[in-house]
Amino acid sequence: MARMTAARAAVEILRREGVTTAFGVPGAAINPFYAALEASGGIRHTLARHVEGASHMAEGYTRAHPGNIGVCVGTSGPAGTDMITGLYSAIGDSIPILCITGQAPTAVLHKEDFQAVDIASIAAPVTKMAVTVLEAAQVPGVLQQAFHVMRSGRPGPVLIDLPVDVQQTEIEFDPDTYAPLPVFKPAATRAQIDKALSMLNAAERPLIVAGGGVIGADACELLLEFAELTGVPVIPTLMGWGAIPDGHELNAGMVGLQTSHRYGNATFLESDFVLGIGNRWANRHTGRLDVYTAGRTFVHVDVEPTQIGRIFAPDYGIASDAKAALTLFVEAARELSAAGRLPDRSAWAAAAQERRATLQRRTHFDDVPIKPQRVYEEMNKAFGPETRYVTTIGLSQIAGAQMLHVHRPRHWINCGQAGPLGWTIPAALGVAQADPGAQVVALSGDYDFQFMIEELAVGAQHRIPYIHVLVNNSYLGLIRQAQRAFDIDFQVKLEFENVNSPELGAYGVDHVKVAEGLGCKAIRVTDPADLGAAFERAKKLAAQFQVPVVVEAILERVTNIAMSTTNDIGNVVEFEETATEPWHAPTSIRTLKV
Numbered sequence: 036m037a038r039m040t041a042a043r044a045a046v047e048i049l050r051r052e053g054v055t056t057a058f059g060v061p062g063a064a065i066n067p068f069y070a071a072l073e074a075s076g077g078i079r080h081t082l083a084r085h086v087e088g089a090s091h092m093a094e095g096y097t098r099a100h101p102g103n104i105g106v107c108v109g110t111s112g113p114a115g116t117d118m119i120t121g122l123y124s125a126i127g128d129s130i131p132i133l134c135i136t137g138q139a140p141t142a143v144l145h146k147e148d149f150q151a152v153d154i155a156s157i158a159a160p161v162t163k164m165a166v167t168v169l170e171a172a173q174v175p176g177v178l179q180q181a182f183h184v185m186r187s188g189r190p191g192p193v194l195i196d197l198p199v200d201v202q203q204t205e206i207e208f209d210p211d212t213y214a215p216l217p218v219f220k221p222a223a224t225r226a227q228i229d230k231a232l233s234m235l236n237a238a239e240r241p242l243i244v245a246g247g248g249v250i251g252a253d254a255c256e257l258l259l260e261f262a263e264l265t266g267v268p269v270i271p272t273l274m275g276w277g278a279i280p281d282g283h284e285l286n287a288g289m290v291g292l293q294t295s296h297r298y299g300n301a302t303f304l305e306s307d308f309v310l311g312i313g314n315r316w317a318n319r320h321t322g323r324l325d326v327y328t329a330g331r332t333f334v335h336v337d338v339e340p341t342q343i344g345r346i347f348a349p350d351y352g353i354a355s356d357a358k359a360a361l362t363l364f365v366e367a368a369r370e371l372s373a374a375g376r377l378p379d380r381s382a383w384a385a386a387a388q389e390r391r392a393t394l395q396r397r398t399h400f401d402d403v404p405i406k407p408q409r410v411y412e413e414m415n416k417a418f419g420p421e422t423r424y425v426t427t428i429g430l431s432q433i434a435g436a437q438m439l440h441v442h443r444p445r446h447w448i449n450c451g452q453a454g455p456l457g458w459t460i461p462a463a464l465g466v467a468q469a470d471p472g473a474q475v476v477a478l479s480g481d482y483d484f485q486f487m488i489e490e491l492a493v494g495a496q497h498r499i500p501y502i503h504v505l506v507n508n509s510y511l512g513l514i515r516q517a518q519r520a521f522d523i524d525f526q527v528k529l530e531f532e533n534v535n536s537p538e539l540g541a542y543g544v545d546h547v548k549v550a551e552g553l554g555c556k557a558i559r560v561t562d563p564a565d566l567g568a569a570f571e572r573a574k575k576l577a578a579q580f581q582v583p584v585v586v587e588a589i590l591e592r593v594t595n596i597a598m599s600t601t602n603d604i605g606n607v608v609e610f611e612e613t614a615t616e617p618w619h620a621p622t623s624i625r626t627l628k629v
Contacts (some may be wrong), residue, residue, distance in 0.1 A: 037209050037609045041171040042202035043071040045135070045195075047210035048178040050077050054106055054133075056468060058083055058092040062110025064137030064150065067202035068230035069108075081468060081497050083487040086114045088461040090121020091487075093132040095425065095465025097125075098448045101253040102132075103469060104185060105223035110137040112150025115196065116157060120455050122162040125192040127252055127452025128274060131185035134158070137386030138198040141169055158194040175213070183216035189339035190251060200567060221338060223355035228363040231310065231334045231351060232371070238308030238332065240383050241267050242287065247274030247339060247451070248313020248357045254278070255444045257361035258312070264368040270299060272314050274451045280420075280442040281624055287387040291320045292599040292607070294436035300604050302387045312336045313357040316346040317451065323605040336360045390624040395614040396597065398438055399621055401563060406592040407431070407506050408611070409563045411438035414476070414504065415622035417570035422446065423475045425463040428454035429479040430512035434596045440624060455572040457486025457541060460503065464494050464583075467501045475501035481544070482511055488549060491583050495554025500577035500584070502570070509542045509589040518596055530592075534622040542589060550585045 039047075043070065047363075058081045061069045072078060083089035086109040093105025106120060115136040125132045138144070139151035144167075158165040164184045168177050174197070181193040214588075235241050249258050255278045261271050262279065268287035269279045273294045279286050288299025303309075309331055314320075316335075321327040324347050335349040336357065343352035353360060371377045398412035411434060420442035426432045427450040441447040448466055450458045464476035484505050494501070513528040518524060529543055536545040550557035556576045560569045565586065574582040595610035614620040617627045 037207070038205050039208055040067065040071060040202065041174040041204050041206050042067040042197070043075065044206060044208040044210070045178055045197070046071040046075045046078065047208070048175060048213060049106065050075065051210065051213050052104070052182045052215055053102065054078060054104060056081070056096060057106040057108055058087060058089040058096070058155070058465065059108030060086050060114065062114060064111035064139060064199045065108060065135070065197075066137075067136065067199060068135065068197065076356070081493065083461070084492055085487060086117040087120055087457070087492040088487050088493070088498065089135065090118040091458050091461035092134065092465035092468070093174045094121060094125055094130050095448060095462035096469045097130050099133055099423070099445060099466045099469035104182070105132045105465060106135065107132060107296060110136045110150070111139055112152050115154035115194070116152065118451070119158060119161060121398075122192045124157055124450050124453040124455060124458065126161050126163070128247060128450065129190045130192065131190040132192045133181060133185065134192060134194040136194065136196045137202070138167060140200045141198045144198070154196050155194065162194050163191040165194040165196075167198065168201055169198070171201045171206050174201065174206065174350050179216055183218065187219040188221070191340070217587075220356035220359060221340070221354045222359035223336065223353050223363055225363055225367070227353045228360065228367050231336070232351060232364065233369050234332060234334055234351060235265070235267065235308060235310055236359065236371075236378055240306045241308040241310065241380070242303065242306045243267050243269045244272060244309055244311040244314050245269055245275040245278040246272045246312065246314025249275055249278045249361070250444045252313065252357040254358035254361045257291055257358065257365055258337070259283070261361055261364045261368055264365065264372055265377060266300065266384055268384050270303060271322055272317065273449060275314065276447040276449075277435070277441040277444045281440045282442060284388060285384055287438065288391060290604060292322045292602065292604060293319055293433045295604070295607065296437065297396065297607070297613070298387070298390035301394055304605055305386075306331060308332045308481050310334045310336070311349070312360065313338070315342055321346070322599060322602050326376055326445070326603050326605055377616065392628040395620045395623050395627050396437060396609070397612055397614045397619040399619055405561070405563045405566075405588050407434050407590050407594050408438060410504065410506055410566060410588050411435055412622050413563070413566035413570065415440055417567060418474065418476055421474055423448060423466055423470065423473050424478060425459055425466055426476060426478040427458035427462070427483060428456060428513070429480040429483055430516065430594070430596050431478055431506050433513070433598065435478050437597065440622070456483045459483055460487050460490045461493075463501050463503065464490060464499050467499045477501060477503040479503065479505055480512055481505065481507040481509060481546070484546065487542060489553070491550055491553040491555050494583040498581040501517060502573045502582045503583055503585045504576055505546060505585055505587040506590050507542060507587055508547065508592050508594070510592060512594070515593070520600065546585060546587050550583075555583045555585060556580060557587065559587045559589065561589045
């Protein structure tokens with residue numbers, strides 16, 4: 036048997052579980068692991084500027100490709116607590132990432148030693164498994180179990196805490212005979228699928244709601260085949276956006292209080308049956324449940340049995356991985372189609388597309404300062420279907436989801452449940468690391484951008500090019516809009532006169548200087564007519580210098596983005612004028628009918 040330190044055994048297991056990339060920040064209590072990482076080779080490490088940033092980079096890396104598991108590494112104490120937000124984000128969106136932390140020596144864990152904290156207990160609520168390994172001989176088994184847990188059932192994050200003496204202890208371990216544990220995924224039975232399909236076939240106006248679980252299970256092609264066989268329109272959730280191309284005749288648009296389309300909500304409210312696959316009935320999607328469920332029959336398919344009935348009781352529930360269920364849905368639908376027993380849904384699908392052609396929001400404005408809608412219109416022109424968009428929260432994300440176009444799975448990479456400010460820059464770096472040849476375009480408001488702006492230096496140091504579209508109104512825009520209900524505008528203004536950049540007026544932070552100071556390139560745009568040229572220049576700069584390129588659009592200070600003020604998807608307020616002429620929405624998927 037081979038003898039090696041437990042730290043070296045951990046690294047060897049990472050390699051054999053398919054890990055090729057890690058993100059982190061070294062420190063005294065994790066240095067034995069870093070020594071093993073260097074000695075073993077085969078795993079590329081990206082040095083973050085903040086350990087929370089490393090956790091979001093790991094998330095972005097995982098989300099970019101099926102099978103990826105991002106790894107983030109930090110030392111003891113605050114490194115682990117800094118990564119809690121990343122773990123929360125990952126578990127909320129069912130993203131498997133592995134967080135490895137160093138720890139004080141086992142003999143002093145309860146003696147208030149320097150940077151000794153019970154990180155496993157702190158992380159337990161936001162992970163599938165969190166453990167401090169006290170015996171070196173357990174390290175291989177704990178790592179093996181970690182990958183099994185992350186991949187099985189509803190995917191999610193794991194934290195492994197390694198005391199420094201445990202890392203350094205030699206153990207017997209043979210990496211050449213190591214094998215990953217089998218992954219468990221619940222699978223639907225044919226009887227369950229037949230019942231669900233019979234319920235769908237009995238409906239007059241059915242819809243499929245495709246959640247992030249469809250993308251996570253790599254089941255988008257099956258979803259598309261099932262929708263085309265049955266002729267049933269598809270509503271992607273925010274996390275499921277890209278599961279069906281935006282341009283597809285069966286894409287009915289998104290539904291919700293905020294990140295929704297006018298036509299999507301209208302079609303949903305006309306439906307009488309909903310098949311939800313891999314979705315969690317998020318509150319920003321459903322709004323008031325009495326409105327959302329009224330007059331509709333629901334079937335819910337989810338990999339996590341306890342998710343079924345968590346938000347509301349469906350008429351029928353199936354605990355199954357989305358791919359396993361859709362495989363059987365396609366098989367059953369093919370048989371019914373061959374027998375001529377599938378209803379004709381063409382009129383219902385055509386009605387959904389008719390709404391899509393008539394219920395649109397206006398994007399074309401020539402105002403200076405720039406209206407945000409124009410930014411997304413120009414992004415649609417500049418960035419094609421191969422673009423991977425990355426964003427987290429705020430009016431920028433909401434408006435982007437209303438107006439941008441996504442055509443492929445994993446090309447809308449969004450932090451859906453947690454929505455932490457600062458997520459976008461590091462997540463975009465993780466995505467770009469996972470797919471170096473991709474066109475990665477991040478989208479942030481000014482406050483999200485400022486939260487973890489230091490991570491831009493990671494892109495400069497490690498030559499990770501991507502384009503970051505920064506829409507700057509010097510406001511906490513989403514909170515300001517929410518404060519309208521309280522008749523206040525309190526502590527949400529970021530404006531100040533920058534003594535070093537008087538040309539900015541009241542817009543405060545000079546993001547161009549900051550980005551350039553961190554080793555990146557930046558372009559500021561004040562006229563909407565210049566946006567297209569700025570995006571083209573950004574592409575060239577990213578390719579030439581291999582660093583992040585920021586395109587900052589100076590927006591009008593206040594724009595209210597369409598959303599419901601009553602928690603009702605049937606009552607979304609259109610604060611701005613809607614499209615009434617085709618030139619009002621020149622990049623819409625369907626040409627506006629007037």
